[in-house]
Every structure is written in C-alpha cells, then in structure tokens.
Amino acid sequence: MTDYERKKIEMELKIFTTRNFEKPSACRNLEQIRFYVRELCMKIDALEAHSNYVPQWAYSLLAQYNAQQNAIIELEFRNSYS
Structure with a gap:
C-alpha cells in the first residue's frame, strides 16, 4: 500500500467521522x-x-467512545442505587 492510498483512507475516514x-x-x-x-x-x-x-x-476514537460509554453506565448505576 502506498502512502497516497493510506492518506486517502485517512482523509475519507476523517471526513466521515467529522460529518x-x-x-x-x-x-x-x-x-x-x-x-x-x-x-x-x-x-x-x-x-x-x-x-x-x-x-x-480510529482505534483511539473507538476507545474514547467506549470510555465515555463506561462513564455514563457508571453514573447511571450510581444514580439508581443511591
């Protein structure tokens, strides 16, 4: 895979996630x-x-979403058992 193809994939994925x-x-x-x-x-x-x-x-972004999901689940758990 060439550098051009990698950059093209990165740009397309970045545009998709931003939009x-x-x-x-x-x-x-x-x-x-x-x-x-x-x-x-x-x-x-x-x-x-x-x-x-x-x-x-992309993996880093996925990890950020998972961390935010876990934080919300923890908050909901605390609120329901407080």
Whole structure:
C-alpha cells in the first residue's frame, strides 16, 4: 500500500467521522454512543477487509467512545442505587 492510498483512507475516514459523529466528550446519550461504536466498528472492519489498513486514530476514537460509554453506565448505576 502506498502512502497516497493510506492518506486517502485517512482523509475519507476523517471526513466521515467529522460529518456523522459527535465528539465522545459531547455525547450524553447511551444509545447514541452505542450507535457510534457500532458504526465505527463496521467502518474499521470494512477497512481491514478491503485494504488491510486502519489508521491508528480510529482505534483511539473507538476507545474514547467506549470510555465515555463506561462513564455514563457508571453514573447511571450510581444514580439508581443511591
């Protein structure tokens, strides 16, 4: 895979996430985060299958969404058992 192809994949994925996703820190709805995680996982799987390359920041973004999801779940758990 050439550098041009890698940069093209990165740009396309960056444009997709910027247009369709909110930042993880801005998400307050658990279902919204689950949707973003599912969509991002599908994109990552498609890139792995098609080009065998996924930008590292995509995994980092996925980890941020998972961390935000866990924080919301913990907050809801605390609120329900307080």
